[in-house]
Amino acid sequence: DTGVSQDPRHKITKRGQNVTFRCDPISEHNRLYWYRQTLGQGPEFLTYFQNEAQLEKSRLLSDRFSAERPKGSFSTLEIQRTEQGDSAMYLCASSPDGVKEQYFGPGTRLTVT
Amino acid sequence: GIQVEQSPPDLILQEGANSTLRCNFSDSVNNLQWFHQNPWGQLINLFYIPSGTKQNGRLSATTVATERYSLLYISSSQTTDSGVYFCAVEGSTDSWGKLQFGAGTQVVVTP
Numbered sequence: 001d002t003g004v005s006q007d008p009r010h011k012i013t014k015r016g017q018n019v020t021f022r023c024d025p026i027s028e029h030n031r032l033y034w035y036r037q038t039l040g041q042g043p044e045f046l047t048y049f050q051n052e053a054q055l056e057k058s059r060l061l062s063d064r065f066s067a068e069r070p071k072g073s074f075s076t077l078e079i080q081r082t083e084q085g086d087s088a089m090y091l092c093a094s095s096p097d098g099v100k101e102q103y104f105g106p107g108t109r110l111t112v113t
Numbered sequence: 114g115i116q117v118e119q120s121p122p123d124l125i126l127q128e129g130a131n132s133t134l135r136c137n138f139s140d141s142v143n144n145l146q147w148f149h150q151n152p153w154g155q156l157i158n159l160f161y162i163p164s165g166t167k168q169n170g171r172l173s174a175t176t177v178a179t180e181r182y183s184l185l186y187i188s189s190s191q192t193t194d195s196g197v198y199f200c201a202v203e204g205s206t207d208s209w210g211k212l213q214f215g216a217g218t219q220v221v222v223t224p
């Protein structure tokens with residue numbers, strides 16, 4: 001049983017560029033979550049999917065951020081026109097239906113120069 | 114939203130020592146998890162413990178939901194226990210799955 005996987009693990013981009021991250025949840029986990037963690041802080045909730053439906057979005061998710069889960073399996077998080085303040089670790093988690101315990105992937109570390 | 118406070122913020126231990134980490138939260142919870150974040154950033158699940166007591170090897174945890182706190186015990190610490198320990202909760206009035214993390218406790222275990 002493989003865990004949550006995320007790709008890429010590291011991304012360096014220049015300010016103003018668009019980036020896209022991918023998350024593959026644990027097989028048969030229909031709930032998928034995105035979090036962001038800046039240096040020295042705990043992770044902060046961004047958004048949550050149940051199957052393909054995006055059910056909750058944080059105010060942290062500005063108009064430049066968009067997340068999708070088109071077939072209820074993997075999810076993508078896109079950041080448009082990146083800013084230096086977007087530099088962070090982006091974490092994905094998943095859980096099966098009816099279970100509250102969340103399992104996290106290794107994260108994608110984004111550096112905006 | 115629910116507030117989560119962890120203490121102490123930093124902890125330095127000699128190998129073999131025991132320690133207690135605390136997590137206070139401001140409202141009733143549906144979910145409480147303890148994580149260990151390794152140096153590469155991976156969050157490793159330690160306990161799912163919205164109430165009661167659990168043990169796993171040298172680690173144990175207790176949550177007293179009525180008094181709104183949880184404790185993580187590390188016994189006979191090893192250098193591999195170094196890292197940041199996070200408590201995360203989902204408030205009863207929050208949306209499903211919206212975990213609120215504390216600021217973490219940075220643990221350093223010296224040989």
